[in-house]
Amino acid sequence: MKIEELIRDKNIKLTTARVKLLEILKAADKPLCYEEIKNDISMDKATFYRNISKFEEEDILNAFESNDKKRYFELKLTPHAHFVCVQCNKVECVKNIDIALVNYEINNIIINGKCPSCVEAS
Amino acid sequence: MKIEELIRDKNIKLTTARVKLLEILKAADKPLCYEEIKNDISMDKATFYRNISKFEEEDILNAFESNDKKRYFELKLTPHAHFVCVQCNKVECVKNIDIALVNYEINNIIINGKCPSCVEAS
DNA sequence: TTTACTCTGCAACTTAGTCGCATTTAATAC
DNA sequence: GTATTAAATGCGACTAAGTTGCAGAGTAAA
Ligand SMILES: [Mn+2]
Ligand SMILES: [Mn+2]
Ligand SMILES: [Zn+2]
Ligand SMILES: [Zn+2]
Numbered sequence: 301m302k303i304e305e306l307i308r309d310k311n312i313k314l315t316t317a318r319v320k321l322l323e324i325l326k327a328a329d330k331p332l333c334y335e336e337i338k339n340d341i342s343m344d345k346a347t348f349y350r351n352i353s354k355f356e357e358e359d360i361l362n363a364f365e366s367n368d369k370k371r372y373f374e375l376k377l378t379p380h381a382h383f384v385c386v387q388c389n390k391v392e393c394v395k396n397i398d399i400a401l402v403n404y405e406i407n408n409i410i411i412n413g414k415c416p417s418c419v420e421a422s
Numbered sequence: 423m424k425i426e427e428l429i430r431d432k433n434i435k436l437t438t439a440r441v442k443l444l445e446i447l448k449a450a451d452k453p454l455c456y457e458e459i460k461n462d463i464s465m466d467k468a469t470f471y472r473n474i475s476k477f478e479e480e481d482i483l484n485a486f487e488s489n490d491k492k493r494y495f496e497l498k499l500t501p502h503a504h505f506v507c508v509q510c511n512k513v514e515c516v517k518n519i520d521i522a523l524v525n526y527e528i529n530n531i532i533i534n535g536k537c538p539s540c541v542e543a544s
Numbered sequence: 545t546t547t548a549c550t551c552t553g554c555a556a557c558t559t560a561g562t563c564g565c566a567t568t569t570a571a572t573a574c
Numbered sequence: 575g576t577a578t579t580a581a582a583t584g585c586g587a588c589t590a591a592g593t594t595g596c597a598g599a600g601t602a603a604a
Contacts, residue, residue, distance in 0.1 A: 313550060345553095383526065405536040407508060436570075437583085439582085457560090468586095
């Protein structure tokens with residue numbers, strides 16, 4: 301999946317800002333928030349969030365609210381769950397978990413709790 | 423489980439504000455946010471959140487961040503998951519879902535997606 | 545290269561939740 | 575009961591992630 305094609309397939313314009321943003325998200329091995337991305341992009345905060353919204357509308361990415369009041373973003377590739385540590389706020393991908401709810405449409409599963417190192421430390 | 427005993431078992435003072443707050447949370451059949459509670463309590467917003475933090479420290483309640491950027495609170499009784507609709511922001515309890523992660527400690531499972539009525543409407 | 549429309553940067557704004565501080569209240573001791 | 579002390583409260587000011595309005599820049603198609 302090439303980034304440029306990903307954008308052209310959708311109803312949005314191909315800009316350098318968008319390509320850069322999608323490249324960063326594609327290279328990431330976990331969901332990222334604005335704070336983690338801002339130093340690697342030149343676009344303004346408002347533009348960042350407007351582009352994120354566009355990507356959500358176009359069904360390119362998934363987002364969820366973490367425990368630290370920040371929103372985390374990840375490209376919609378293979379569906380999987382996420383773990384968020386309520387102590388150190390680390391975000392991890394969790395494959396191999398499957399949940400089904402009849403008549404519901406599931407976008408994301410977030411598991412809140414303590415990660416192994418925070419469990420051990422407490 | 424009587425509210426007064428619940429407080430006395432813990433290392434916090436028994437105040438009318440706390441009793442009222444716990445009664446509301448106990449009577450609720452789903453997690454509630456400050457906005458949904460504020461009209462039924464007389465305590466200040468700061469006091470509300472400070473009490474919620476105390477309850478969390480004392481392991482009386484669970485909290486999670488919803489899609490609407492509000493934090494939802496529920497007494498820690500029988501463990502179960504929660505569904506949050508990304509469209510109408512409705513919060514529901516979901517029993518009968520069980521997830522285990524070795525070496526992790528799970529507090530809460532939040533399923534994000536569209537509820538049946540929002541699925542139908544779209 | 546013109547035109548129409550989208551995207552962008554900037555600055556001002558919104559809002560759930562937090563913090564500092566002076567006052568009140570609950571719990572314990574006398 | 576009254577005194578003592580530490581915790582709880584109300585108020586107003588503050589924080590910070592994210593949003594919005596607007597004017598100018600860039601993209602796509604003709
Ligand atoms: Mn992931
Ligand atoms: Mn519940
Ligand atoms: Zn952790
Ligand atoms: Zn819904």
